[in-house]
Amino acid sequence: MNYVSTRLTGDAAEISAAMAIKTGLAGDGGLFMPESVAALTKQDIDRLCSMSYPERAAFILSRYLDDYTYDELLSDCKEAYSEERFPGGAAPVKQITNDIYSLELWHGPTCAFKDMALQIMPRLLSRALVKTGENRNALILVATSGDTGKAALEGYRDIEQIKIKVFYPVDGVSRIQKLQMVTQEGSNVDVCAIKGNFDDAQNGVKRIFADAEAAHDLDSKGYFLSSANSINWGRLAPQIVYYVSAYCDMLSGGIIKDGEEIDVCVPTGNFGNIFAAYIAKLSGIPIGRLICASNQNNILTDFLKTGVYDRNRSFYTTMSPSMDILISSNLERLLYLTAGPARTAKYMSSLAKMGRYEIDNDVKEKIASCFTGLFCSEEQTAKVIRDAFYNDGYLCDTHTAVGLGCAKMYQDSNKGGRKILLASTASPYKFAADVAAALTGVESADALSAPDALSALTGTEIPLPLRGITERKIHFDEVVQPQDMLKSVMNFAL
Numbered sequence: 001m002n003y004v005s006t007r008l009t010g011d012a013a014e015i016s017a018a019m020a021i022k023t024g025l026a027g028d029g030g031l032f033m034p035e036s037v038a039a040l041t042k043q044d045i046d047r048l049c050s051m052s053y054p055e056r057a058a059f060i061l062s063r064y065l066d067d068y069t070y071d072e073l074l075s076d077c078k079e080a081y082s083e084e085r086f087p088g089g090a091a092p093v094k095q096i097t098n099d100i101y102s103l104e105l106w107h108g109p110t111c112a113f114k115d116m117a118l119q120i121m122p123r124l125l126s127r128a129l130v131k132t133g134e135n136r137n138a139l140i141l142v143a144t145s146g147d148t149g150k151a152a153l154e155g156y157r158d159i160e161q162i163k164i165k166v167f168y169p170v171d172g173v174s175r176i177q178k179l180q181m182v183t184q185e186g187s188n189v190d191v192c193a194i195k196g197n198f199d200d201a202q203n204g205v206k207r208i209f210a211d212a213e214a215a216h217d218l219d220s221k222g223y224f225l226s227s228a229n230s231i232n233w234g235r236l237a238p239q240i241v242y243y244v245s246a247y248c249d250m251l252s253g254g255i256i257k258d259g260e261e262i263d264v265c266v267p268t269g270n271f272g273n274i275f276a277a278y279i280a281k282l283s284g285i286p287i288g289r290l291i292c293a294s295n296q297n298n299i300l301t302d303f304l305k306t307g308v309y310d311r312n313r314s315f316y317t318t319m320s321p322s323m324d325i326l327i328s329s330n331l332e333r334l335l336y337l338t339a340g341p342a343r344t345a346k347y348m349s350s351l352a353k354m355g356r357y358e359i360d361n362d363v364k365e366k367i368a369s370c371f372t373g374l375f376c377s378e379e380q381t382a383k384v385i386r387d388a389f390y391n392d393g394y395l396c397d398t399h400t401a402v403g404l405g406c407a408k409m410y411q412d413s414n415k416g417g418r419k420i421l422l423a424s425t426a427s428p429y430k431f432a433a434d435v436a437a438a439l440t441g442v443e444s445a446d447a448l449s450a451p452d453a454l455s456a457l458t459g460t461e462i463p464l465p466l467r468g469i470t471e472r473k474i475h476f477d478e479v480v481q482p483q484d485m486l487k488s489v490m491n492f493a494l
């Protein structure tokens with residue numbers, strides 16, 4: 001399968017999956033997209049139902065990464081989604097209420113859903129370097145709102161021919177997220193805080209990628225830049241798998257009947273996770289509506305309602321920091337599929353120049369036929385955490401709570417609707433202080449003892465990867481201004 005840029009207007013060369021994964025971002029600033037969506041037939045779905053998670057992943061990835069052999073993919077998926085890395089299964093589906101089911105995506109090494117993609121992607125990149133005859137080292141640059149950074153560091157650590165540098169907003173991540181990153185082990189990793197928010201970090205990384213002089217300097221040192229952010233197709237493709245897998249599990253478990261449609265609700269930031277659900281729907285998985293759940297940074301809610309994307313607005317720091325985003329990069333992929341590359345290029349240029357764009361009516365209608373945007377305030381989110389635990393017996397993190405709140409809101413206005421599959425994106429222990437505060441109504445004085453307090457309060461266990469985190473050695477303390485990010489990258493690329 002060939003890959004094209006979302007902004008492609010001329011007849012630029014089409015490239016292979018390995019090349020798309022290696023480069024991350026297209027030369028014109030667009031994102032790579034497969035030239036078509038791989039259809040899953042009823043027969044395929046039946047076959048997938050009897051497979052293990054690694055087999056399902058290899059099956060679906062092989063449709064998109066056809067320059068990788070099935071055996072390569074199966075061997076990588078078996079390692080990435082092993083019982084050791086995902087104790088208890090990679091993507092289990094659990095019931096929350098009568099009609100809402102949680103797809104728990106956080107049983108991996110860093111306790112957030114990013115592991116689902118970032119445990120497999122380094123293996124795909126490693127093979128891509130060989131497949132494309134690359135002799136230089138890949139330098140991965142990551143801008144993170146918290147969870148990507150740790151998941152990428154853990155996925156890429158000590159992988160040969162690859163170095164990774166992570167930038168995070170200095171006050172924009174939780175204490176535990178920060179500790180997870182600055183205590184990272186590995187000979188090829190670097191972590192740096194920036195004085196700014198996530199968008200500053202992401203824009204800084206994008207600027208470095210677009211800097212021809214920097215590329216030349218790095219090349220002379222034997223490096224080329226690559227990205228691990230969800231703008232990379234190697235991140236996105238593995239995320240399609242768990243929606244297909246969840247549908248199979250719901251079918252096999254008798255929760256739904258053959259062919260029955262489900263709605264999918266996703267707590268959304270960069271629009272990567274929900275876009276993967278959209279691809280699953282386009283592939284033929286019976287998915288009805290996609291509920292795009294936002295926190296107080298509800299730019300997507302407004303966009304889905306009005307067709308205007310306007311980032312000229314206040315930025316809020318919330319208790320769901322991985323969704324504190326004003327530029328949802330993967331939305332560009334949805335625009336590409338609904339408006340085509342020429343208009344996507346126009347919208348993106350308007351976003352870059354004016355910080356806003358307005359989609360045409362036909363595009364708006366197409367998007368509205370699949371997507372509903374809703375959001376939860378901070379107070380609502382805290383109440384959802386409380387109600388879910390005390391009424392439904394389900395302990396959820398702050399991001400999942402935003403999704404659960406929106407799923408319930410959607411249900412209240414759509415009586416007799418479909419069952420909802422909610423993407424549960426992080427362990428409650430990753431955001432223990434806010435979760436505990438929501439349950440007790442009292443802010444904890446010490447964020448670092450919050451996991452113990454939450455465990456005592458709820459009678460649940462702290463996940464293994466988060467135990468003893470305060471005792472680990474801190475390896476990174478660099479803090480820079482956004483405009484000094486390039487300098488910091490050059491210092492690392494020795």
Ligand SMILES: *Cc1c(COP(=O)(O)O)cnc(C)c1O
Pocket residue numbers: 112113114147148230267268269270271272273274322323399400425426
């Ligand atoms: C990254 C993240 C999100 C947002 O996912 P996107 O793909 O960026 O929309 C939501 N919740 C958690 C816990 C995350 O880490």
